[in-house]
Amino acid sequence: MPLPPFTSNPMRRKRPAGREGLAEGTPPPAPSGVIQTMGRARSVRGSPLRRWGLLLPLLLLPCFPQRALHATPAASSHADRSSSPPTADPPPPKEEAHDEDTVVVTGETIVIRAESITESDPSAFTTVIEVVDEKERFTEIPRLLGREAGVAVRSRGGVGQTTILSIRGASPEQVVVLLDGEPINTTQEGRFDPSTLPTTGIERIEIIRGGSGTRYGSGAIGGVVNIVTRKAEGMDLTGAATLGSFGTFQASASLAGGNDTIRGRVSATHLQSAGDFPFETATYVAPDGRVLTPPQEMRRLDNDVRQENLRLWGEWRREDFGTLSTRHDLFWTERGQPGPETANDPTDPPTARQWIVRWLPRLSWRAPAGGWRFSLAGQLRGEAFTDPSPPLGDPDYTEGISVTSRNREGSLRGEWRETFTTLGTHAPRLGLTLRYARLDVTEEGIPRRHERRSFHLAAEDAWFLPGNRISLHPAGSLEAITRFGMNPAITFGVVGHPFDALSLEARGGNAYRVPTFDELYFPDEGYVVGNPDLRPERAWFVEGGGRFAWNWIRLEGALFHREIAESIVFLPISAFTFRPENTGPADLDGVEGTITLSLPPLSLASSYTWLRAIGQETGEQLPGRARHTFHATLALENRVGRIFGEVEGSGAVPLSATGTITLSRHVAFDAGATLELTELLSLRGPDVSLTLEGRNLGNASLRDLRDAPLPGRSFFLTLVISL
Numbered sequence: 003m004p005l006p007p008f009t010s011n012p013m014r015r016k017r018p019a020g021r022e023g024l025a026e027g028t029p030p031p032a033p034s035g036v037i038q039t040m041g042r043a044r045s046v047r048g049s050p051l052r053r054w055g056l057l058l059p060l061l062l063l064p065c066f067p068q069r070a071l072h073a074t075p076a077a078s079s080h081a082d083r084s085s086s087p088p089t090a091d092p093p094p095p096k097e098e099a100h101d102e103d104t105v106v107v108t109g110e111t112i113v114i115r116a117e118s119i120t121e122s123d124p125s126a127f128t129t130v131i132e133v134v135d136e137k138e139r140f141t142e143i144p145r146l147l148g149r150e151a152g153v154a155v156r157s158r159g160g161v162g163q164t165t166i167l168s169i170r171g172a173s174p175e176q177v178v179v180l181l182d183g184e185p186i187n188t189t190q191e192g193r194f195d196p197s198t199l200p201t202t203g204i205e206r207i208e209i210i211r212g213g214s215g216t217r218y219g220s221g222a223i224g225g226v227v228n229i230v231t232r233k234a235e236g237m238d239l240t241g242a243a244t245l246g247s248f249g250t251f252q253a254s255a256s257l258a259g260g261n262d263t264i265r266g267r268v269s270a271t272h273l274q275s276a277g278d279f280p281f282e283t284a285t286y287v288a289p290d291g292r293v294l295t296p297p298q299e300m301r302r303l304d305n306d307v308r309q310e311n312l313r314l315w316g317e318w319r320r321e322d323f324g325t326l327s328t329r330h331d332l333f334w335t336e337r338g339q340p341g342p343e344t345a346n347d348p349t350d351p352p353t354a355r356q357w358i359v360r361w362l363p364r365l366s367w368r369a370p371a372g373g374w375r376f377s378l379a380g381q382l383r384g385e386a387f388t389d390p391s392p393p394l395g396d397p398d399y400t401e402g403i404s405v406t407s408r409n410r411e412g413s414l415r416g417e418w419r420e421t422f423t424t425l426g427t428h429a430p431r432l433g434l435t436l437r438y439a440r441l442d443v444t445e446e447g448i449p450r451r452h453e454r455r456s457f458h459l460a461a462e463d464a465w466f467l468p469g470n471r472i473s474l475h476p477a478g479s480l481e482a483i484t485r486f487g488m489n490p491a492i493t494f495g496v497v498g499h500p501f502d503a504l505s506l507e508a509r510g511g512n513a514y515r516v517p518t519f520d521e522l523y524f525p526d527e528g529y530v531v532g533n534p535d536l537r538p539e540r541a542w543f544v545e546g547g548g549r550f551a552w553n554w555i556r557l558e559g560a561l562f563h564r565e566i567a568e569s570i571v572f573l574p575i576s577a578f579t580f581r582p583e584n585t586g587p588a589d590l591d592g593v594e595g596t597i598t599l600s601l602p603p604l605s606l607a608s609s610y611t612w613l614r615a616i617g618q619e620t621g622e623q624l625p626g627r628a629r630h631t632f633h634a635t636l637a638l639e640n641r642v643g644r645i646f647g648e649v650e651g652s653g654a655v656p657l658s659a660t661g662t663i664t665l666s667r668h669v670a671f672d673a674g675a676t677l678e679l680t681e682l683l684s685l686r687g688p689d690v691s692l693t694l695e696g697r698n699l700g701n702a703s704l705r706d707l708r709d710a711p712l713p714g715r716s717f718f719l720t721l722v723i724s725l
Contacts, residue, residue: 126214126495126509127152127547127560127594131207134232138644138676138691140244140252140718143196143207147227148650149633151594151609152211152560156626157197158706159340160277160713161250162307165197169211170562171590171615171627172224175570176515176539178214180228182329184364184379187221188409189439189454192518196227198333198358202242202254203269203313205232211594212562213543215491215513216477217433219458223513223541223566231315231329234258234265239725246718248305249276266316277305281711282703283343302711303345304338304352324370331362339389343710354389354403375417383409392529404445411439429464441519452519456483473497475509486516486538503552510544521570521582530572533582540567547594556598564590588624590615608634622661626707628652630667642682648672657709665705670698689724 129150136146144165148155154168166174174193179186187194207229214222237259244252251274258267279302286294310333317327339354346352366377390402415435422428435458443450462477475495482488493511500506517536524532547560567587572580591614599606610632615624623629630653637646651669658664674695680687697716698704704712 127211127507127545127558129209129211131209133201133204133206136201137240137242137724138693138720138722139674139695140246140693140720141201143199143201143204143229146201146207147196147209149607149609149635149648150209151558151596151611152225152592153209154611154628154631155196156707157712158708158710159302159305160248160279160307161246161275162197162273162309162335162337163277163305163340164195166193166707167196167227168626169209169225169227170564170592171613171624175518176221176223176541178218178222178226180218180226181331181362182231182364183228184362184377184413184415185218185221186362186381188381188383188518189411190407190409190441190519192221192515192520198309198335198360199229199331200254200271200273200309200311202271202311203232203256203267203315205230211560212509212545213493213511213513213541213564216460216462216479216493216511219435219456219479219481219491220483220489220538221515223515223539223564231313231331232256232258232267232269233315233317234260234267240722242720242722244718244720246275247716248279248713249274250718251275260317262319264316264318266314268315269311269313271309271311273307273309275305275307277307277338278302279305279711279713279716281714283711284703284705284709300343300346301348302340302713303348304354305340307335307337309333309335321370325368327366327368329362329364331360333360333362334358339387340710342708350391353391355387357384357386359384373419375415375419377415378412379415380412381409383411385409406444408442409439410442411437413437426468427466427470429466431460431462433460434458435460439519443525445525450523450525452523454484454519456481458482471499477511483516489514489516489538504548504550506546506548508544508546511542513541513543515539515541515570517570517582526579529579531575531579531581536570536582537568537584539570541565554600556596558594558596560594562590562592562594566590586617586619588615588617590624603638603640605637605639606634608632617659620659622659623656625656625659628655628667642678644676646674646676655707657707663709665707665709668702668704669700670702670704671700672697673699689722691722693720693722694718695720 131146131150133141133143133146142161144155144157144167147153147167152170154171155165156168157163157165167177167179168174169177175187175191177193179194179196181199207227209228210226212225214226218226235258239255239257241255242253244250252272254269254271256267256269258265260266281300281302282297283295283300285297288294312330312332314330315327316329317325319325335356335358337356339352339356340346341352341354360381360383362379362381364377364379366375368375384407386406388402388404392403413435415433417434418432420430435456437454437456437458439454441452443452458479458481460477460479462475465474465476467473473496475493475497477494478490478492480488480490491512491514493509495507495509498506516538520532521536522532522534524530541564543562543564545560545562547558549558550556565587568584569586569588570582571585573583573585575581593612594610596609597606598608610630612630613627614629615627616622617624631651633648633650635646635648637644639645649669649671651667653667655665656663672695674693676691676693679685679690679692695718697718698714701715704714706712
């Protein structure tokens with residue numbers, strides 16, 4: 003179903019009167035980009051020091067001593083279960099052949115597949131989340147992403163419901179999501195819902211924070227997320243089952259096997275949840291302290307979900323031919339679409355339903371020497387949405403909603419890499435990507451078709467200066483897109499190692515995003531209408547920071563500044579209708595920090611983000627962006643089990659452009675324990691673990707970006723058996 007940004011489905015009837023009605027004049031929750039309102043304009047561009055101070059690392063890096071680089075391979079710490087540290091700057095490639103499955107980086111060795119993005123630009127700020135380390139728990143990709151600095155994840159319901167992703171204050175449409183290095187954002191919506199990818203069969207998640215338009219083209223303004231599927235490294239069989247609150251049940255299995263020539267893996271997941279949960283309505287208080295609407299006990303309705311997923315991977319190797327691999331991800335879901343807080347009357351329950359079916363195929367070939375790579379990828383996605391009695395929109399629009407859409411997208415990508423030595427060591431890369439997208443929509447029996455073609459050419463280099471203490475990373479690209487012509491992007495990064503434990507980085511450049519099919523062609527149904535005159539969003543960014551790793555402690559800090567022009571935002575054009583418009587500029591500044599301690603049997607991982615996201619015309623924080631967010635995980639682990647606790651919090655989140663409607667700050671606590679039953683009982687046979695975890699143990703009143711309730715206290719019990 004075509005949707006405006008930061009929403010999952012349009013609701014088209016007028017809201018009831020009262021405090022809830024105040025939000026009627028605001029766009030759909032946490033909209034993309036900047037929301038502009040009439041009022042006094044004031045400059046918020048800040049001082050030149052704030053705007054350009056991040057360039058100082060570029061000037062300081064050439065002062066570092068030119069000493070030899072000594073990389074000591076060491077396995078990544080298993081104690082850090084939330085993420086491994088960002089990938090450090092790799093040493094220059096050797097002339098002789100090396101194992102393509104392993105890349106040695108400063109101070110550690112991490113597994114890097116051909117689909118990895120962390121090896122592509124060492125000057126980018128990256129994080130690697132080892133999903134396989136979380137296999138004992140009931141894990142979801144949105145929850146794993148939400149732990150990281152600079153990343154914000156918002157759900158509009160319970161388990162399996164629509165989730166939106168933001169990096170460094172960017173809208174979901176400004177974040178590119180990849181599966182094994184191939185984009186899976188749709189041209190229809192421009193964003194990807196990470197709740198539709200189960201973690202079974204996922205090896206790790208790689209995150210690039212910051213603009214990456216030179217490599218990934220349109221949409222990579224805020225950052226990139228690469229979800230890497232698990233490959234086969236021998237025979238293994240794993241099964242898991244979870245029972246939890248709100249009628250939640252999940253079962254999954256994964257089987258892998260093969261030899262040096264041919265190998266494969268198959269993974270399957272089933273998830274179902276009734277989803278409905280009790281909640282207390284929001285309390286609205288006037289400026290003088292009077293309670294306008296006292297809280298009431300209600301139950302969240304139409305929150306059920308069912309998901310089925312099958313993931314297949316296979317690989318064939320020959321020394322004289324290279325490596326041929328294929329991956330297929332098949333997904334289906336049916337889920338209710340919970341409406342606003344006021345739409346939970348058991349005598350008149352919400353009726354919105356959504357169905358999604360999706361196939362993500364991929365075929366790739368890598369040359370024996372690793373210099374050439376080709377891939378053919380696609381996405382076939384069908385969606386249906388119905389709502390006989392929508393709660394929002396024009397009250398005269400009484401026909402209900404029934405929409406079906408079909409996305410067909412494909413890409414052909416070629417890549418060439420080489421290594422040569424001239425004034426140091428160079429590792430250039432050339433990439434060419436051809437994409438085609440088609441959207442077929444049937445609404446009220448009327449078919450519509452939209453098509454788009456793009457041609458993306460990129461060139462970059464990793465230049466390791468003599469001594470290997472400093473490396474330069476220039477990159478440029480040009481993308482031709484139907485209707486929007488040529489779109490250039492340039493980035494330049496510098497990495498320096500004053501000594502082995504410290505890495506300093508700086509990077510700057512530009513990025514862009516062309517409008518989606520929804521933003522251009524959404525049909526007028528009384529609530530949302532498209533705008534075919536939209537222009538592409540443009541962004542410029544600069545960032546700098548460093549990381550320190552010594553013995554049991556790892557620290558990382560980053561500063562960034564980004565300016566966005568021509569932001570696309572859904573604005574009200576009548577009492578009931580929103581339309582996307584290009585609005586004024588916005589400035590986003592941020593500070594990110596992470597601390598990881600590994601003192602066996604104790605481990606700690608924490609992250610903090612400060613974000614200043616200002617619309618220049620209003621001078622207020624952009625809707626949907628909290629000024630402060632943090633997360634911390636503390637774990638105590640030995641051979642028989644693990645005890646863990648997590649805390650996450652957020653400052654106030656504005657819901658309107660003027661800041662008059664906000665979500666209150668919150669803090670939530672999770673905790674749990676895992677027992678390794680095989681070790682505890684000294685049994686022979688398969689590894690068996692049992693995990694009990696509780697979420698939101700303080701039963702904090704959590705709200706989504708429409709000010710609708712989220713689940714309270716909940717518990718999940720997970721049994722895992724591995725052969």
